[in-house]
Amino acid sequence: MAYSEGLILLIVSWSKLLITSAGPRIRAFDSLCARVQGENRLRDQRYDILFEPMKIGPVTAKNRFYQVPHCNGGGYRDPSAAAEMRRIKSEGGWGVIFTEQTEMHHTSEITPFIELRLWEDQDIPALAKMAAAMRSNGALAGIQLAYSGINGPNLYTREVPRGPTALPIRTFTNDPVQARAMDKQDIRDLRRWHRNAFRRAKTAGYDLICLYGAHGFGIIQHFLSTATNQRTDEYGGSLENRSRLMRELIEEGRDAIGDSCGLTLRLSLDEMIGNLGFANSEVRDMIEMHADLPDLWDLAHGAWEDCSGPSRFKEEAAQEDLVAGIKKLTTKPVVGVGRFTSPDVMVRMIRSGALDFIGCARPSIADPFLPKKIEEGRIEDIRECIGCNICITGDMTMSISRCTQNPTFMEEWRKGWHPERIQKRGDSDTVLVVGAGPAGLEAARALGMRGYQVALAEAGTELGGRVAREARLPGLSAWGRVRDYRQYQLSQMSNVDIYLQSQLTADDILSFGFQNIALATGSTWRSDGVARAHVVPMPRDPAMPVYTPDDVMHGTEVSGNVILFDDDHYYMGGVIAEQIVRLGAKVTLVTPAAFVSDWTRNTLEQVAIHRRLTELGVEIILNRTLTSILRGGVASACVYTGKQTQIESDCVVLVTSRMQEDALWRELVAQQAEWADNGIRSVKIFGDAEAPGPIAWATYAGHRYARELDMPDIGDALPFRREVTALAAG
Numbered sequence: 001m002a003y004s005e006g007l008i009l010l011i012v013s014w015s016k017l018l019i020t021s022a023g024p025r026i027r028a029f030d031s032l033c034a035r036v037q038g039e040n041r042l043r044d045q046r047y048d049i050l051f052e053p054m055k056i057g058p059v060t061a062k063n064r065f066y067q068v069p070h071c072n073g074g075g076y077r078d079p080s081a082a083a084e085m086r087r088i089k090s091e092g093g094w095g096v097i098f099t100e101q102t103e104m105h106h107t108s109e110i111t112p113f114i115e116l117r118l119w120e121d122q123d124i125p126a127l128a129k130m131a132a133a134m135r136s137n138g139a140l141a142g143i144q145l146a147y148s149g150i151n152g153p154n155l156y157t158r159e160v161p162r163g164p165t166a167l168p169i170r171t172f173t174n175d176p177v178q179a180r181a182m183d184k185q186d187i188r189d190l191r192r193w194h195r196n197a198f199r200r201a202k203t204a205g206y207d208l209i210c211l212y213g214a215h216g217f218g219i220i221q222h223f224l225s226t227a228t229n230q231r232t233d234e235y236g237g238s239l240e241n242r243s244r245l246m247r248e249l250i251e252e253g254r255d256a257i258g259d260s261c262g263l264t265l266r267l268s269l270d271e272m273i274g275n276l277g278f279a280n281s282e283v284r285d286m287i288e289m290h291a292d293l294p295d296l297w298d299l300a301h302g303a304w305e306d307c308s309g310p311s312r313f314k315e316e317a318a319q320e321d322l323v324a325g326i327k328k329l330t331t332k333p334v335v336g337v338g339r340f341t342s343p344d345v346m347v348r349m350i351r352s353g354a355l356d357f358i359g360c361a362r363p364s365i366a367d368p369f370l371p372k373k374i375e376e377g378r379i380e381d382i383r384e385c386i387g388c389n390i391c392i393t394g395d396m397t398m399s400i401s402r403c404t405q406n407p408t409f410m411e412e413w414r415k416g417w418h419p420e421r422i423q424k425r426g427d428s429d430t431v432l433v434v435g436a437g438p439a440g441l442e443a444a445r446a447l448g449m450r451g452y453q454v455a456l457a458e459a460g461t462e463l464g465g466r467v468a469r470e471a472r473l474p475g476l477s478a479w480g481r482v483r484d485y486r487q488y489q490l491s492q493m494s495n496v497d498i499y500l501q502s503q504l505t506a507d508d509i510l511s512f513g514f515q516n517i518a519l520a521t522g523s524t525w526r527s528d529g530v531a532r533a534h535v536v537p538m539p540r541d542p543a544m545p546v547y548t549p550d551d552v553m554h555g556t557e558v559s560g561n562v563i564l565f566d567d568d569h570y571y572m573g574g575v576i577a578e579q580i581v582r583l584g585a586k587v588t589l590v591t592p593a594a595f596v597s598d599w600t601r602n603t604l605e606q607v608a609i610h611r612r613l614t615e616l617g618v619e620i621i622l623n624r625t626l627t628s629i630l631r632g633g634v635a636s637a638c639v640y641t642g643k644q645t646q647i648e649s650d651c652v653v654l655v656t657s658r659m660q661e662d663a664l665w666r667e668l669v670a671q672q673a674e675w676a677d678n679g680i681r682s683v684k685i686f687g688d689a690e691a692p693g694p695i696a697w698a699t700y701a702g703h704r705y706a707r708e709l710d711m712p713d714i715g716d717a718l719p720f721r722r723e724v725t726a727l728a729a730g
């Protein structure tokens with residue numbers, strides 16, 4: 001097709017779309033690429049304070065943006081992927097960048113979780129590569145050393161775990177392993193192992209070394225807390241005694257590394273188990289007692305699930321009260337966390353005297369360029385973390401981590417994906433993206449950045465698809481950020497047009513003349529009960545009303561005694577239960593799983609969900625499946641014994657599985673012979689329309705589509721780089 005013909009067709013086709021659209025046309029102006037490649041706008045002076053250089057012991061951070069340690073599912077298995085991910089953050093302007101927790105001795109490791117290791121000199125080259133990546137754009141490189149004590153089951157090394165007191169190992173998986181109480185020789189050994197690890201970390205090129213005493217994961221906390229330290233010698237009893245090991249490790253660390261590295265300490269603001277644990281008041285006493293011991297106090301919170309609370313249960317800056325006033329107890333700088341994405345909140349944290357550094361894990365994952373965007377006055381370009389905790393599932397499932405907002409996370413090395421840059425378009429010009437849910441929006445955004453002429457057609461009246469609908473459910477308003485970020489970016493692109501209320505047929509699409517057709521038509525919840533317990537439709541009396549999450553999200557009234565059957569196991573069952581209870585229904589949630597919202601154990605929110613539902617009066621029935629839907633109730637069976645019980649109800653809500661919306665795709669495939677004559681080069685389906693999954697899967701699929709359009713066919717080759725790690729390989 002000649003260029004001029006294509007252009008005419010394009011105009012004809014776009015005007016046709018405009019005519020079919022009864023809704024507003026969202027017009028675009030500047031090219032995002034030009035913006036991203038730097039308009040050099042000056043930052044707002046209000047934010048100057050965030051860019052002040054700050055001393056941490058003997059080293060100086062160029063600003064107050066401090067990426068606190070976070071794992072990524074890659075660790076020792078994928079060190080190059082992890083190193084490149086950190087290098088990108090250095091490019092994004094962070095003043096301090098940390099590794100994840102690094103197992104510092106083989107007598108304490110947390111297999112099956114995959115973190116970094118610094119067990120021997122052979123581990124140094126991989127960690128040196130990471131430090132160099134962090135420092136590449138002027139950030140300080142930090143390494144977090146972890147001796148996991150009663151949190152390390154040692155399933156790989158088979159060493160007997162050690163802790164201050166003999167107690168069962170405390171892990172997510174309740175491993176049937178106990179730790180023995182450390183004797184004085186063990187403590188001397190531990191101190192020597194730390195000195196060795198300090199020297200290795202220094203050799204690897206780190207500027208900051210952090211001792212991990214937070215989240216119940218580090219031995220320093222195990223000694224500090226009376227819950228885990230029941231010793232009667234000089235390492236137990238009084239606060240001074242319980243902090244003795246911490247003091248020795250830091251003082252000896254300083255001797256080992258000299259004055260070229262800063263030494264920091266990570267503690268929880270409150271262990272969150274009452275007075276038996278290391279509570280906030282005692283944390284304050286301890287900081288006052290050892291005010292100037294570390295070069296910086298890094299204050300995390302509670303257990304990991306408290307610290308990385310999802311947006312459903314925790315607001316930005318949720319720890320503000322717990323950290324307030326601590327800075328007055330020490331002359332050393334303080335860093336704290338709180339899913340900070342707003343520069344105004346960050347400034348408030350500094351100006352109010354709560355913090356010196358803004359600690360970020362998730363906000364730095366969702367947007368590795370967050371500091372740079374603030375610095376360049378591009379606040380509206382920040383890709384704000386939505387607090388969904390999908391990033392944590394990578395660690396929990398020992399896979400490579402993902403991010404809902406940032407599909408390039410952990411693909412920087414594997415696929416060469418950069419979060420802010422993308423290759424120019426290939427040899428075609430035009431793309432019609434059908435469906436403006438997370439997959440379609442992300443595809444349109446990335447295609448627009450590549451320079452394609454993009455039309456985004458949405459059948460509904462708003463952008464966002466499922467995220468727009470789900471954001472209206474209780475606690476999920478932050479899901480809307482998936483749409484908001486992309487909607488704004490698209491509004492800045494002159495080469496992307498958006499058409500609402502444009503329900504397209506295959507014939508429409510064939511007649512438009514777009515060269516590439518991207519189908520992101522989403523999915524709908526099934527009403528026939530098919531999921532895991534039932535692979536064919538569940539027997540059902542037609543007299544019984546049955547609803548799906550889509551019905552609830554579309555405002556259908558669901559009242560009376562409701563049985564909610566959750567065979568999906570992620571957040572939707574619990575959220576829908578919460579929604580209909582709040583609207584007045586009485587809900588019994590039945591699930592074949594042993595936990596309500598079972599998979600949310602991987603997002604660290606399962607306990608909070610169970611608590612919330614119980615507090616709302618939802619009756620929870622675990623380990624039970626529905627066998628059929630009856631008139632006036634359901635038949636259910638115990639998943640272990642098959643024993644049947646009937647439960648009365650007025651209606652049933654099925655949260656089971658979703659059906660891909662692929663009718664358009666199938667129609668187009670049936671007319672494949674007509675594609676070429678209509679100028680169509682490619683038709684692809686992706687996201688929920690191809691196979692429903694979490695939102696992160698959809699943004700990834702949309703991004704991947706955009707990256708791979710017009711790229712050479714790689715045949716049977718792997719679409720990502722793999723790493724087979726060799727010790728000391730560098």
Ligand SMILES: Cc1cc2nc3c(=O)[nH]c(=O)nc-3n(C[C@H](O)[C@H](O)[C@H](O)COP(=O)(O)O)c2cc1C
Pocket residue numbers: 068069070071072099100101144212214266300301307308337338339340359360361362363391392395
């Ligand atoms: C994916 C992920 C992995 C984490 N891994 C670690 C870790 O290895 N060491 C650690 O001290 N904290 C870890 N954390 C906790 C964070 O450092 C941080 O304290 C917490 O997420 C709150 O900060 P945020 O709200 O900025 O995410 C992790 C958090 C996330 C999200």
Ligand code: SF4
Pocket residue numbers: 361362363365366384385386387388389390391392402403404405406
């Ligand atoms: S996965 Fe979710 S919580 Fe984690 S960084 Fe991305 S948006 Fe934030």
